[in-house]
Amino acid sequence: xxxxxxxxxxxxxxxxxxxxxxxxxxxxxxxxxxxxxxxxxxxxxxxxxxxxxxxxxxxxxxxxxxxxxxxxxxxxxxxxxxxxxxxxxxxxxxxxxxxxxxxxxxxxxxxxxxxxxxxxxxxxxxxxxxxxxxxxxxxxxxxxxxxxxxxxxxxxxxxxxxxxxxxxxxxxxxxxxxxxxxxxxxxxxxxxxxxxxxxxxxxxxxxxxxxxxxxxxxxxxxxxxxxxxxxxxxxxxxxxxxxxxxxxxxxxxxxxxxxxxxxxxxxxxxxxxxxxxxxxxxxxxxxxxxxxxxxxxxxxxxxxxxxxxxxxxxxxxxxxxxxxxxxxxxxxxxxxxxxxxxxxxxxxxxxxxxxxxxxxxxxxxxxxxxxxxxxxxxxxxxxxxxxxxxxxxxxxxxxxxxxxxxxxxxxxxxxxxxxxxxxxxxxxxxxxxxxxxxxxxxxxxxxxxxxxxxxxxxxxxxxxxxxxxxxxxxxxxxxxxxxxxxxxxxxxxxxxxxxxxxxxxxxxxxxxxxxxxxxxxxxxxxxxxxxxxxxxxxxxxxxxxxxxxxxxxxxxxxxxxxxxxxxxxxxxxxxxxxxxxxxxxxxxxxxxxxxxxxxxxxxxxxxxxxxxxxxxxxxxxxxxxxxxxxxxxxxxxxxxxxxxxxxxxxxxxxxxxxxxxxxxxxxxxxxxxxxxxxxxxxxxxxxxxxxxxxxxxxxxxxxxxxxxxxxxxxxxxxxxxxxxxxxxxxxxxxxxxxxxxxxxxxxxxxxxxxxxxxxxxxxxxxxxxxxxxxxxxxxxxxxxxxxxxxxxxxxxxxxxxxxxxxxxxxxxxxxxxxxxxxxxxxxxxxxxxxxxxxxxxxxxxxxxxxxxxxxxxxxxxxxxxxxxxxxxxxxxx
Numbered sequence: 001x002x003x004x005x006x007x008x009x010x011x012x013x014x015x016x017x018x019x020x021x022x023x024x025x026x027x028x029x030x031x032x033x034x035x036x037x038x039x040x041x042x043x044x045x046x047x048x049x050x051x052x053x054x055x056x057x058x059x060x061x062x063x064x065x066x067x068x069x070x071x072x073x074x075x076x077x078x079x080x081x082x083x084x085x086x087x088x089x090x091x092x093x094x095x096x097x098x099x100x101x102x103x104x105x106x107x108x109x110x111x112x113x114x115x116x117x118x119x120x121x122x123x124x125x126x127x128x129x130x131x132x133x134x135x136x137x138x139x140x141x142x143x144x145x146x147x148x149x150x151x152x153x154x155x156x157x158x159x160x161x162x163x164x165x166x167x168x169x170x171x172x173x174x175x176x177x178x179x180x181x182x183x184x185x186x187x188x189x190x191x192x193x194x195x196x197x198x199x200x201x202x203x204x205x206x207x208x209x210x211x212x213x214x215x216x217x218x219x220x221x222x223x224x225x226x227x228x229x230x231x232x233x234x235x236x237x238x239x240x241x242x243x244x245x246x247x248x249x250x251x252x253x254x255x256x257x258x259x260x261x262x263x264x265x266x267x268x269x270x271x272x273x274x275x276x277x278x279x280x281x282x283x284x285x286x287x288x289x290x291x292x293x294x295x296x297x298x299x300x301x302x303x304x305x306x307x308x309x310x311x312x313x314x315x316x317x318x319x320x321x322x323x324x325x326x327x328x329x330x331x332x333x334x335x336x337x338x339x340x341x342x343x344x345x346x347x348x349x350x351x352x353x354x355x356x357x358x359x360x361x362x363x364x365x366x367x368x369x370x371x372x373x374x375x376x377x378x379x380x381x382x383x384x385x386x387x388x389x390x391x392x393x394x395x396x397x398x399x400x401x402x403x404x405x406x407x408x409x410x411x412x413x414x415x416x417x418x419x420x421x422x423x424x425x426x427x428x429x430x431x432x433x434x435x436x437x438x439x440x441x442x443x444x445x446x447x448x449x450x451x452x453x454x455x456x457x458x459x460x461x462x463x464x465x466x467x468x469x470x471x472x473x474x475x476x477x478x479x480x481x482x483x484x485x486x487x488x489x490x491x492x493x494x495x496x497x498x499x500x501x502x503x504x505x506x507x508x509x510x511x512x513x514x515x516x517x518x519x520x521x522x523x524x525x526x527x528x529x530x531x532x533x534x535x536x537x538x539x540x541x542x543x544x545x546x547x548x549x550x551x552x553x554x555x556x557x558x559x560x561x562x563x564x565x566x567x568x569x570x571x572x573x574x575x576x577x578x579x580x581x582x583x584x585x586x587x588x589x590x591x592x593x594x595x596x597x598x599x600x601x602x603x604x605x606x607x608x609x610x611x612x613x614x615x616x617x618x619x620x621x622x623x624x625x626x627x628x629x630x631x632x633x634x635x636x637x638x639x640x641x642x643x644x645x646x647x648x649x650x651x652x653x654x655x656x657x658x659x660x661x662x663x664x665x666x667x668x669x670x671x672x673x674x675x676x677x678x679x680x681x682x683x684x685x686x687x688x689x690x691x692x693x694x695x696x697x698x699x700x701x702x703x704x705x706x707x708x709x710x711x712x713x714x715x716x717x718x719x720x721x722x723x724x725x726x727x728x729x730x731x732x733x734x735x736x737x738x739x740x741x742x743x744x745x746x747x748x749x750x751x752x753x754x755x756x757x758x759x760x761x762x763x764x765x766x767x768x769x770x771x772x773x774x775x776x777x778x779x780x781x782x783x784x785x786x787x788x789x790x791x792x793x794x795x796x797x798x799x800x801x802x803x804x805x806x807x808x809x810x811x812x813x814x815x816x817x818x819x820x821x822x823x824x825x826x827x828x829x830x831x832x833x834x835x836x837x838x839x840x841x842x843x844x845x846x847x848x849x850x851x852x853x854x855x856x857x858x859x860x861x862x863x864x865x866x867x868x869x870x871x872x873x874x875x876x877x
Contacts, residue, residue: 026117027063029110041092041110042123048098049130049223056083059090059110067114074109074120082106083125100127101164131169131220131227135161140213140233147240148203152195156184157235159191161215169220169229177212177232184211184237191215193235203241204276211235245276246336247284247325254323254342260349262311268296268344271303273325282327282335289322289339296321296344311346319344350395353455354446356422357386366444369464372434378426380409383461385422387446392418394450402461404442406431411444424461434467435502469507473499473553475563480551482531485570486542490535494522494567497529499553506556514565516549522567524551531565541571541603571604573665579673586632587678590640593631596675598661606664615672616658619647623657623677632657632675641681653679 032039038060046056059071071090075081082096083106104127111120138160146156163170174191176184185196193211195201201209216230249271256269275281286303288296295309296319303323321344326337355362368382389396396418402411408431412423422444426432432440440463447456475497482495501508512529514522521537524530531551533539547567554560577598586594602608612630617623625632638644644653655677662670 024116025064026119027061027067027069027112027114028119029059029061029112029121032060038090040121040123041108041125042121044123045126045128046094046098047128047130047221048100049132049221050094050098051223052094052097054094055091056094057092059085059092059112061090061112061119063114065114067116069112069114072111072113074111076107076109079107083108085110098127100129101133103127129166129169129220130222131165131217131229132222133163133165133169134229134231135163135172135215135217137161137213137215137231137233141235143236143238145238145240146201147242148201149242149244150195150201152199153197154195155192156195156237157193159186159193159213159215159233159235161191161231163215163217163229165217165220167220168218171218172215173218175214175216177214183209186213201239203239204245204278207239207241209237209239211237241277241280247273247327247338248276249273249323249325249338249340252340254340256305256342256344257347258307258311258314258344259347260311262307264307264309266307267304268307269305269342271298271305271323271325271340271342273303273338273340275327276338282329284325285328285334287324287326289324291319291321293319295319298323305342305344314346317346319346348392348395350391350448350451350453350455352390352395354387354389354398354416354448354457356444356446356457356459357388359384364458365460365462367462367464369466371468372432372465373429373468373470374426374432376426376429380424380426380463383422383424385424385444385459386419387416387422387457388419389416389446389448395448397450398446398448398456401445401447402442403445404461405437405440408432408440409442415449416446432465433470434465434504435471437465439464467504467507469503469555469557469559471501471503471507472559472561473501473510473555474561475499475551475553477563479564479566481566481568483568483570484533484539486539486572487574488533488539490533490537492533494531494533495565497524497531497551497553497563497565499529499561499563501553501555503555509556510553511555513552513554514549515552518547518567519549521547522549529553539569541569542575542601545569545571545603571602571607573602573607573663573667573669575601575607575663576669576671577610577661577663578671579661581673584673585676585678587680588632588634589680589682590634590638590644591682593633594677596630596632596659596673598630598671598673600661600663602663602665609664610661611664613660613662614657615660618656622647622655625659630659630661632659632677634679641679644679655679 029040030038032042036043038058040061041057041059044057050056061069061071063069070087071085072087073081073083073085073092080096082094082098083092084095085092106125106127108123108125109120110123111118113119140159140161142157144157146154150156159174161172161174163172173188174186175188176186183196183199183201184193186193191213193213212232212234214230214232216228219226219228221227251272254269254271258268262268271286273284273286275284285300286298287300288298293316295307295314296305297308298305303325305321305323321342322339323342324337324339327335329335356364358366363385366383366385368380370380370382387398387400389398398416400411400414400416400420400422402409402424406428408426408428410425410427412425413420442461442463444459444461445456446458448454476499480495480497484492484494497512499510499512501510510529511526512524513526514524514531521534521539522531523534525532529551545568547569549565551563551565552560553563577600579596579598584596586596588594596612598610598612600608600610610630611627612625613627614623614625614632622635622638623632624635638647641653648655657675657677658672659675660670660672662668
């Protein structure tokens with residue numbers, strides 16, 4: 001095929017060279033070989049476990065003229081169509097499930113066309129095996145009959161199974177499953193079943209054996225992973241019996257009994273034996289081999305053992321008899337046999353019940369007197385009890401039990417054979433309480449254990465308890481809550497406490513007492529427990545409303561318990577609200593409230609809850625009051641002084657308001673006060689924010705003091721900071737400054753004394769004449785080095801309000817700048833600043849000045865000179 005295509009291609013080239021217009025060659029598939037996934041599908045194989053919908057192959061071809069090709073698939077008529085092809089891409093998809101065991105190859109017609117010519121080829125797709133089949137047994141299940149005498153290793157059966165898979169998936173190995181594999185074995189390759197080496201079959205042990213055989217293949221790929229498949233089948237092996245087993249007795253061991261009332265000839269026991277070869281059994285006969293002493297006999301056919309003499313003639317209590325069972329052959333000959341022991345016991349009749357005895361013979365009531373709460377484990381020695389059963393052996397074995405309230409006592413021993421001394425022990429001391437039981441009644445019960453009659457006997461045990469002081473008084477409550485009005489007179493009952501002591505007699509008597517920090521105002525009656533106030537006590541809820549203390553209940557031997565008492569003094573409405581004054585004066589700024597406040601000294605609500613109201617106002621209907629806080633405000637329509645003056649024609653707007661303060665107690669108390677209200681209008685003060693603050697806080701002196709303290713503190717901190725910084729700077733520079741002198745300037749006659757006006761609070765202008773002009777100034781001249789002119793500095797003189805700090809400057813006009821201060825007046829001024837300064841003739845006012853450059857106000861300035869002598873060099877400022 002490959003050679004033909006090449007020749008065809010050569011012809012096409014020739015035609016194209018000479019006759020290009022007439023050339024039209026058919027399309028063709030590309031060559032492909034094994035394991036190639038594209039081409040014409042030849043030599044392609046596919047595993048049967050390939051999933052439906054899988055892309056398995058791609059048809060691939062071309063057209064010599066380069067025309068676009070289309071692909072197609074077709075199957076023989078009547079064949080299942082396993083594949084589908086995309087005509088454009090040539091991709092082939094599996095559309096039907098494959099099964100190699102049904103069809104191992106698929107014939108397919110593949111085609112390729114360029115629209116004019118079409119090429120069709122038949123190819124065969126081989127279906128490859130996958131391990132998807134289980135082994136199938138051919139001769140199972142089966143039943144096999146085997147003699148029990150078959151030899152070890154004998155072949156019993158050959159198992160056959162078939163697997164339709166190929167390769168390792170079709171190979172089979174055989175195995176046995178379950179417990180029977182220990183008795184049988186199977187050849188894993190041939191499937192031959194044998195009796196395992198060293199084992200034999202026994203019909204008497206097991207008549208049938210069920211063997212499960214597993215057939216497992218060698219494994220193979222399935223869906224991309226290795227898979228092993230197996231099947232199982234059952235084989236039934238029936239064992240055929242042979243005469244090889246002696247007789248065996250049924251129901252062993254054997255025990256018979258002879259009673260003291262048994263008669264000669266009575267049956268003692270019956271034995272039963274069977275031939276061990278159950279498939280073909282022989283008859284059995286019985287006989288005695290040993291141990292009967294001639295006093296027992298046995299029936300040889302039914303195995304019935306009988307007594308041959310009176311029971312009183314029996315010399316032993318127990319007889320061990322050996323009985324033989326023999327097989328009888330066809331000719332009456334005794335064949336194989338088996339033996340078994342039969343134990344016959346001579347038994348006394350249970351005709352005596354247990355009996356209780358005291359010190360003087362049989363007794364069924366025992367009494368004892370003792371204190372309550374004896375130590376646990378103590379023996380009740382006052383009880384002397386003996387129990388006895390006159391029978392023998394098992395008939396004389398019985399149990400002892402105590403039946404009564406709780407588990408306070410226990411009996412020892414609990415199991416008795418024939419006779420025993422009975423001991424009663426204390427098991428729960430706390431439950432033996434006189435307050436619960438004055439006496440305890442128990443039943444002492446003796447009951448036989450192993451006899452069918454279960455004879456029994458009872459005895460009453462009565463214990464009288466004596467009381468001891470084992471309880472402390474106990475209050476009816478851990479705490480008591482009492483309430484008493486504050487106006488209760490001395491000696492009033494507060495609360496009654498109760499404690500009980502369940503002990504009897506004098507141990508049950510209770511005495512009461514109280515103690516604690518809150519018990520000073522109270523007493524208690526020792527016998528009744530009634531708590532009352534001291535005769536002199538006066539309760540006041542406003543001073544103290546809560547008391548708590550302890551009450552103690554104690555018996556005659558000092559055992560006690562405590563409880564806590566809480567006493568609440570109930571507040572009464574016994575105080576009226578009170579204003580700090582009956583006549584109050586307030587200044588009201590329009591738009592701001594004024595507040596009044598009354599105090600009620602009662603301790604609790606609602607007695608101390610105050611409600612305010614306006615009783616009377618002149619003029620009327622001008623004020624509102626907040627009933628809870630006492631804030632008084634003008635009516636909403638009063639918004640200016642003009643409205644106020646329109647209401648009243650008086651110039652002074654001082655109105656009287658009668659305010660009532662009433663508490664909410666029952667009965668209710670009230671008080672009144674007259675409030676004088678001076679109404680003014682808020683104005684913007686000239687002093688700026690400080691003046692405004694002072695005016696707004698005129699009714700709050702503490703707020704003003706706090707503000708002043710803050711300002712002074714800030715100034716002190718700033719001053720200390722500046723001084724420290726200056727000192728540190730001078731210290732670092734370590735310079736010696738020139739000494740400054742101040743020369744007093746003579747007064748000009750034409751100028752006269754300057755008019756001094758002390759500054760007014762919050763005033764804008766101050767200084768000379770009060771017109772805002774600067775005060776007298778100092779002219780300061782700094783020291784110069786040689787050849788350097790002095791620098792003039794202008795310093796304003798600020799008035800020193802604190803006159804006590806002023807000092808007088810001497811007549812010598814030169815002083816150091818460090819001592820430069822305003823000169824004091826001859827006499828301290830009065831508290832208020834005068835309107836005019838005093839006459840010039842009465843005071844010698846010296847204003848120190850220093851010279852310097854720079855312009856002033858042009859009045860009274862004079863040049864000063866600085867003289868530096870040799871002795872003044874190096875003087876500090």
